Amino acid sequence: MSSAEPPAEGERLQKVMAAAGVASRRASEELIAQGRVTVNGETVREPGRRVLPTDRVTVDGTAIQLDVSKRYVMLNKPVGVVSSMADESGRPDLRTFTRDYEERLFNVGRLDAATSGLLVLTNDGELAHVLAHPSFGVSKTYIAKVEGAVSAQTISRLLSGVELDDGPIAADRARALPGGTVRESLVELELHSGRNRIVRRMMAAVGHPVIDLVRRQFGPLHLGSLPVGRSRDLTKVELGQLLTLSRSGGRPAPDSKDSRG
Structure with missing residues (x-):
C-alpha cells in the first residue's frame, strides 16, 4: 500500500491574488490565463500554480x-x-503615530526633526532596508520656504550643482513656485541624494537659508491632502508601485550617507 501524498506547499495563485486585493478569484484566473501574471519572473498561465x-x-x-x-x-x-x-533625549518620536497599529511598525529612512512631510512606516523589513539604503537613490521631492527672492540664476545653479563640504551636489529638478516675495520664496526640489540635511545645506550654499521644509513625495508616493500628524494605509496602487520600485534594484546613486531632508 502506497503512502499518502504529502500536502502541496503554498496556496493557489488565484487565491492569494484575491487575498491581496488584486481582483476576485475568477478575475484573477482570467488575468493568469491572459499571461499577465508572473511568479519569480516567469509568466504563469495556469491558475492552479501554488505560491x-x-x-x-x-x-x-x-x-x-x-x-x-x-x-x-x-x-x-x-x-x-x-x-x-x-x-534617548525624550523628544517626541514616532511612537505617537504607531501605538494604535497592531503591527510593530518602523520608519523607512528619516526626516530631521525640523522637517515635516511624507514618511513611510512599515513592518516589512526587506522593503525598508532597500528603500532606505543610500545607494538605492530613491527620488524625493521637497517644498522649501527660503529667505530672499530666488532668481532664475539661482535655480540654474541648483541644477548645475553646488559645492558642499562633502562634495558637489545637483538637484534632479528645481523650480521657484508662485507666491514668492522679496523676503521669502518657495522652491520645489527633487533629489535622489541620501546626504544628511541636503536640502537645507544646498539652499544655504546658494544664499537662501531654509525657513520651512516639507517632503511632498517619496519615490512614487505623494503626500496629497493628508493632514499634518495624520496617517493612512497605502492604497493597493501605491503599494504596488512601492513594491515594484523596491524589487527593481533601483539605480545606484553616488551618495552613501544618511537619508534625511
Whole structure:
C-alpha cells in the first residue's frame, strides 16, 4: 500500500491574488490565463500554480504583496518629531503615530526633526532596508520656504550643482513656485541624494537659508491632502508601485550617507 501524498506547499495563485486585493478569484484566473501574471519572473498561465508568501508575483509588471501580515502606512510627520521609535533625549518620536497599529511598525529612512512631510512606516523589513539604503537613490521631492527672492540664476545653479563640504551636489529638478516675495520664496526640489540635511545645506550654499521644509513625495508616493500628524494605509496602487520600485534594484546613486531632508 502506497503512502499518502504529502500536502502541496503554498496556496493557489488565484487565491492569494484575491487575498491581496488584486481582483476576485475568477478575475484573477482570467488575468493568469491572459499571461499577465508572473511568479519569480516567469509568466504563469495556469491558475492552479501554488505560491508561497516569499514568492515574487507581478500583475502587468506591478508587484503585489502576498504576505497579508505586512502593513504599509504613510505619515505626514509634524515638525518637532524625531524619526525614531525611542528618542534617548525624550523628544517626541514616532511612537505617537504607531501605538494604535497592531503591527510593530518602523520608519523607512528619516526626516530631521525640523522637517515635516511624507514618511513611510512599515513592518516589512526587506522593503525598508532597500528603500532606505543610500545607494538605492530613491527620488524625493521637497517644498522649501527660503529667505530672499530666488532668481532664475539661482535655480540654474541648483541644477548645475553646488559645492558642499562633502562634495558637489545637483538637484534632479528645481523650480521657484508662485507666491514668492522679496523676503521669502518657495522652491520645489527633487533629489535622489541620501546626504544628511541636503536640502537645507544646498539652499544655504546658494544664499537662501531654509525657513520651512516639507517632503511632498517619496519615490512614487505623494503626500496629497493628508493632514499634518495624520496617517493612512497605502492604497493597493501605491503599494504596488512601492513594491515594484523596491524589487527593481533601483539605480545606484553616488551618495552613501544618511537619508534625511
